[in-house]
Amino acid sequence: MLYPAGTEAGGFWSVGNIHGASGNSLKIRLSGSKQGTWADYAADEGDPAGKGDMLKLVMLTVAEQPTYAAAIQWAKGWLGIESMNGDQLEAHRRRAEAAQRRAEQRRAGEREDKRRQAEGLWLNAAKPLGTPALAYLQGRGIDFGAIGHVPGAIRFRPDVWQAELHRKVPAMCTAFWSIEGQFAAVHLTYLDRLPDGRWTKLQGVESAKKIRSPAYWGAHIPIAKGAQRCPLKDIAPGTPVYVSEGIEDGLTVAMAKPDARIVAAGTLGNIGAMILPPQAGDIIIIGQQDAPGSKADESLEAQVTKQQARGRQDGSNRRVRFLWPDPAFKDFNDQLLGKRIEPKG
Numbered sequence: 001m002l003y004p005a006g007t008e009a010g011g012f013w014s015v016g017n018i019h020g021a022s023g024n025s026l027k028i029r030l031s032g033s034k035q036g037t038w039a040d041y042a043a044d045e046g047d048p049a050g051k052g053d054m055l056k057l058v059m060l061t062v063a064e065q066p067t068y069a070a071a072i073q074w075a076k077g078w079l080g081i082e083s084m085n086g087d088q089l090e091a092h093r094r095r096a097e098a099a100q101r102r103a104e105q106r107r108a109g110e111r112e113d114k115r116r117q118a119e120g121l122w123l124n125a126a127k128p129l130g131t132p133a134l135a136y137l138q139g140r141g142i143d144f145g146a147i148g149h150v151p152g153a154i155r156f157r158p159d160v161w162q163a164e165l166h167r168k169v170p171a172m173c174t175a176f177w178s179i180e181g182q183f184a185a186v187h188l189t190y191l192d193r194l195p196d197g198r199w200t201k202l203q204g205v206e207s208a209k210k211i212r213s214p215a216y217w218g219a220h221i222p223i224a225k226g227a228q229r230c231p232l233k234d235i236a237p238g239t240p241v242y243v244s245e246g247i248e249d250g251l252t253v254a255m256a257k258p259d260a261r262i263v264a265a266g267t268l269g270n271i272g273a274m275i276l277p278p279q280a281g282d283i284i285i286i287g288q289q290d291a292p293g294s295k296a297d298e299s300l301e302a303q304v305t306k307q308q309a310r311g312r313q314d315g316s317n318r319r320v321r322f323l324w325p326d327p328a329f330k331d332f333n334d335q336l337l338g339k340r341i342e343p344k345g
Helices: 054-061 068-079 086-123 132-139 247-256 268-273 295-313 332-337
Strands: 007-009 012-015 026-029 038-040 154-162 167-177 183-193 199-201 209-212 221-224 241-244 261-264 283-286 320-323
Touching: 007 086, 054 068, 086 154, 086 167, 086 183, 086 209, 132 154, 132 167, 132 183, 132 199, 154 183, 167 221, 221 247, 241 247, 247 261, 247 283, 247 332, 268 295, 283 295, 295 320
Parallel strands: 241 261, 241 283, 283 320
Antiparallel strands: 007 012, 012 026, 026 038, 154 167, 167 183, 183 199, 183 209, 221 261
16 A cells, blocks of 8 residues: 555565665565565665565554554554454454465465476577577676586566566566576566677666566575586585576686586575585575675675575585685776776765
8 A cells, every 4th residue: 555656575565765766776575484574775774764564564654653653553553453352353354364375375376387487488498599688698708618618597688668667678688587497587687789789688667677576585596506517406415505696707607617506696685595405515696895894794695694504404404604705806897807896985
């Protein structure tokens, strides 16, 4: 009701801010033990309107006064439970649980529809050889001869809808796969051709990347199989798995480590959610030089904690380690290209 124009992905409902602006920096958790909690990742540190629970969101948006008492009163009115007795409240609870089950079934159906649409987009895309997708990656310094192959997950389409521009543009289309081997989502990198013929990421938009289908959460983009030519779920016990956030960074490391098993998460948050087989060895996160104390830095720490917990749950007790680029560069692909971090000021 508050944010009808929001979008669902990765277990969150996302909008631009508490006022419902377009964007995805404010994320509301849809399920689990923290259901209803939210955070605006574009807000300043310490901003009292930067995170909270559902009552706080009500207080900041629609309550008559900016108090929890007013938020509770509004919520009771919205739920229709201001003057119910015990029996009425119990009947209301049962109806609410039934409505929640129906809503979950509806959301599951909608998620599957989006997954199938994303799968159709990727299946009908061209393989990268001779396409602008390959030219774009080669322009980023990627030498597939050093890797030994072009990942089969990477494809290309000349006609993918770009919502900000309200038209279709070329895009590199890369598949996410679940650990069970099911197609989960497609990662889009929108492309543009420069006057000199080179292909680059699309400029002039909020983000040149987009993930279609919320089923990507926990899935992975296969970058390099390394020495073991098998699905991720079948790797030999103790095999370390390198995890990058982006596709280009993962490919860059694959050039230097052609025998390594490398996957990409697509987003920083998905590093912590990614499901690996229990026999996998250490996770080696391919790091980026984010400012200490920044939201990206804090999020990375959270992803490490989540993967450590997963290792305890599946009995592997695997370690989480890091592979860092030279401090003068933001990431490994920038290091490959010689693109140094620009000094502030």
